[in-house]
Amino acid sequence: MASTFTTTHRVEFHETDLAGIVHFANFYRYMEVAEHEFLHSLGLSIMEKRPDGSTWGWPRVSAKCSFESPAFYQDVLEIRVTVERIGVKSLTINYEFWRDETRIARGQMKTVCCIFRPGEPMRSIEIPEAFTSQLEEHSES
Template identity: 55%
Template sequence: MPQFIATRRVQFSETDMAGIVHFSNFYRWMEETEHEYYRSLGLSIMEANDDGTYLGWPRVSASCTFERPLTYDDEFEVRLDVERIGVKSINYVMEFWQEQRLAYGRLKTACCICGAHARIESIVIPDRYLAVIKESDELPLKGGQGGVA
């Protein structure tokens, strides 16, 4: 699978009293990058069905290891790689880069149908998602400028 890259800039509100990025933002940036990846493929992470249910991708697990700090106004890249496509789940590896790696993380999402009464059931990943994700294997992917002025 090709690497998807989103460029970001640290906003003041994302920093702590020490002037460095608060760790929780890395998790948000991983999710935002995943959303940009899906949009770049013409897909959505939340899709309404005619029967009132919707297809979604809740998190099964998330982790992040921090190696170097980011500070206000730093520009950086979030690099998404599809690590594994299972029958009902997708695993991603995310890396945060400037001139060197700053942090890395993992996300595992499950394809689910969410019912009208908050019932969630995992399902086999639909063929239309698999086809587009696997087809993107041949294309270099570049994301947007999230947070870049």
């Protein structure tokens, strides 16, 4: 069974519209922040500079979010993060947003592990074993 990482976010005024409801685009920001916090909790990073001058990171190839109930200014949202799938080169992470007992939204992001070398196009690579071993505890697969 997959382990869930949980973090919270208090909705700030600038994230809402005139009715005090969170603008939908902010959920994508919340997912990215939760992803970074999740990886950080495992001692990992979304981006790593390599000694050879290259960098590897995780560009998004898809992101989606379905909304079930509005979130409002000053709500404290609980964001639950689980790894749906660890592929050879890609990672799929699910997000659930809760306010108390009410699920607000569900989201998902798929990322691909890539290497960036100066003067060369980005290239997908296999996820390093050190990364996958840290993620497996949180994976549904």
